[in-house]
Amino acid sequence: MRTRRRIVLLGATGSIGRQACDVIARFPDRFELVGAVAGRDAAGLAVVADRFAGPRTAVVAPDANATLPPGCASGIEAACDIAAMDADVVCVAITGAAALRPTLAALDAGRLVATATKEVLVMAGELVRARAASAGTRVIPIDSEHSAVWQCLRGEDVASVRRIVLTASGGPFLHRPIGTFSSITAEEALAHPTWRMGPKVTLDSATMLNKGLEIIEAHFLFDVPYSRIEVAIHPASVVHSYVEFQDGAVMAQLGEPDMRIPIALALGDGERLPEVGRTLELRGAAPLEFFDVDTQRFPAVGVARAAGEAGGLSPCVLNAANEVAVAAFLDGRCRYDEIIPIVSECVEHAPSGDQASLDDVLAADAWARERAGERLAPGATVA
Ligand SMILES: NC(=O)c1ccc[n+]([C@@H]2O[C@H](COP(=O)([O-])OP(=O)(O)OC[C@H]3O[C@@H](n4cnc5c(N)ncnc54)[C@H](OP(=O)(O)O)[C@@H]3O)[C@@H](O)[C@H]2O)c1
Structure with missing residues (x-):
C-alpha cells in the first residue's frame, strides 16, 4: 500500500495555496498537510489549520492585533523551520522574493521543492540549483507552462530539445491601442481573460513581464540555453507550452486552464491522479491560434530575456x-x-x-x- 505524501505549503493563504489545499483535501489517501505558512493572513491560515489535522503553522508578519491559530508561530525563522521539517514535498507559493529564504531552507534540508514561485528561480536560479544539487534533491514546476514542458520532457534527453515554446494568453491588453496604455487602471490590469490568480502575477501577465520571468525560470529548471526558449501568444490558453525536438517531433501539453492539474502532478512528483480537473474536449473547440509577440506592445519580454542572457x-x-x-x-x-x-x-x-x-x-x-x-x-x- 502506498503511504501518504507529507506536504508543506508555503503561501497557504494565496490563490495557489488555496487550490493546493483543495487538491490535498480531495485526495486524503494520497496527501497529508503537515505544515502551512502564510504571509500576514492569520485568519486565512486558521481556516487551513481547521480543515486539516493539525499541521504546524507559521505567519511570517502577522498584524499586531491578529489572533494566531493555536500553536501557530510567527516570523521568517519559524517559516524556514517549517520549510525544513520532515516532509515529502515542499510546495512554494509565496509571491516574490519573500519565498527565497524558506525555499533555500527546504532545499538545504533535502526536501523536494515544487515551486509555483518563479521569482525565486529568477533572482537566484544558480544558487537554488547549487543548493539542490549539494543536498541531492530537485526543484519541480507548478507554473502551468513549466509543468507542460516538464511533462513533454519526461523520458526525453534534454540534449535533443531544439526549442521550448512557452505560450502566453496575451493578457487583457492584447488588442488595446498602445496609445492608451498610460491611462490603464489597476482594475483593468487585474482583469485577466483566462486565469484567476493573485494580483502580482496577474499584473505581470498584463505587462507580459511574467513571460519574461518564465523564460528565465525555464532556463534554470530545464538547463536549456536562452537561445532555445521562445514565446508564442496563444489566447485560448489551452496549449500550456510545447517542445520541439531535433528530429522534428513536437510535444505539447493541453488542458483546461485549471491550476489544480499541475499542482496535483507536482505534489505527487509526477503521479497522475484521477479527475483532478475538467478534461479538455478538442472536438468543437475554437481553432488553436499562435502568434509572435508584438515587441512594441510587450517590451517586457525582451527586457527580461536580455537580463537572463546577461x-x-x-x-x-x-x-x-x-x-x-x-x-x-x-x-x-x-x-x-x-x-x-x-x-x-x-x-x-x-x-x-x-x-x-x-x-x-x-x-x-x-x-x-x-x-x-x-x-x-x-x-x-x-x-
Ligand atoms: N495563481 C496562479 O494561478 C499562479 C500560476 C502560476 C504561478 N503562480 C505563482 O505562484 C506564486 C503565488 O501566486 P498567487 O497567485 O497564489 O499569489 P497570491 O494569491 O497573492 O498569494 C500569495 C501568497 O504568498 C504569501 N505571501 C505574500 N508575501 C509574503 C511574505 N512577505 N512572506 C510570506 N508569505 C507571503 C501570501 O500570504 P498572506 O495572504 O497570508 O499575506 C499568500 O499566501 C507567485 O510567484 C506566482 O507568480 C501563480
Whole structure:
C-alpha cells in the first residue's frame, strides 16, 4: 500500500495555496498537510489549520492585533523551520522574493521543492540549483507552462530539445491601442481573460513581464540555453507550452486552464491522479491560434530575456525592480506604462557579480529596490 505524501505549503493563504489545499483535501489517501505558512493572513491560515489535522503553522508578519491559530508561530525563522521539517514535498507559493529564504531552507534540508514561485528561480536560479544539487534533491514546476514542458520532457534527453515554446494568453491588453496604455487602471490590469490568480502575477501577465520571468525560470529548471526558449501568444490558453525536438517531433501539453492539474502532478512528483480537473474536449473547440509577440506592445519580454542572457545579478535586479514598480502601480504611485521603463533602467545599471552567494543576491535585491524606489519618487524621471 502506498503511504501518504507529507506536504508543506508555503503561501497557504494565496490563490495557489488555496487550490493546493483543495487538491490535498480531495485526495486524503494520497496527501497529508503537515505544515502551512502564510504571509500576514492569520485568519486565512486558521481556516487551513481547521480543515486539516493539525499541521504546524507559521505567519511570517502577522498584524499586531491578529489572533494566531493555536500553536501557530510567527516570523521568517519559524517559516524556514517549517520549510525544513520532515516532509515529502515542499510546495512554494509565496509571491516574490519573500519565498527565497524558506525555499533555500527546504532545499538545504533535502526536501523536494515544487515551486509555483518563479521569482525565486529568477533572482537566484544558480544558487537554488547549487543548493539542490549539494543536498541531492530537485526543484519541480507548478507554473502551468513549466509543468507542460516538464511533462513533454519526461523520458526525453534534454540534449535533443531544439526549442521550448512557452505560450502566453496575451493578457487583457492584447488588442488595446498602445496609445492608451498610460491611462490603464489597476482594475483593468487585474482583469485577466483566462486565469484567476493573485494580483502580482496577474499584473505581470498584463505587462507580459511574467513571460519574461518564465523564460528565465525555464532556463534554470530545464538547463536549456536562452537561445532555445521562445514565446508564442496563444489566447485560448489551452496549449500550456510545447517542445520541439531535433528530429522534428513536437510535444505539447493541453488542458483546461485549471491550476489544480499541475499542482496535483507536482505534489505527487509526477503521479497522475484521477479527475483532478475538467478534461479538455478538442472536438468543437475554437481553432488553436499562435502568434509572435508584438515587441512594441510587450517590451517586457525582451527586457527580461536580455537580463537572463546577461546573467549574474541582472535577473535578480529585474525581479526586485519589477516587484517595486508593480506594487507602486497597484497603489496608484506610478502609471502602467512606467513599470517596464523603471525595470529596464534598473537592469541596465545592475551591479556586477554572480548569484553564487546569498549575501550578494540579497544585496542586489536591496540595491534594485532602492533604485526603483528613487525612480518612483516625486519629480523623478522615468525614461
Ligand atoms: N495563481 C496562479 O494561478 C499562479 C500560476 C502560476 C504561478 N503562480 C505563482 O505562484 C506564486 C503565488 O501566486 P498567487 O497567485 O497564489 O499569489 P497570491 O494569491 O497573492 O498569494 C500569495 C501568497 O504568498 C504569501 N505571501 C505574500 N508575501 C509574503 C511574505 N512577505 N512572506 C510570506 N508569505 C507571503 C501570501 O500570504 P498572506 O495572504 O497570508 O499575506 C499568500 O499566501 C507567485 O510567484 C506566482 O507568480 C501563480
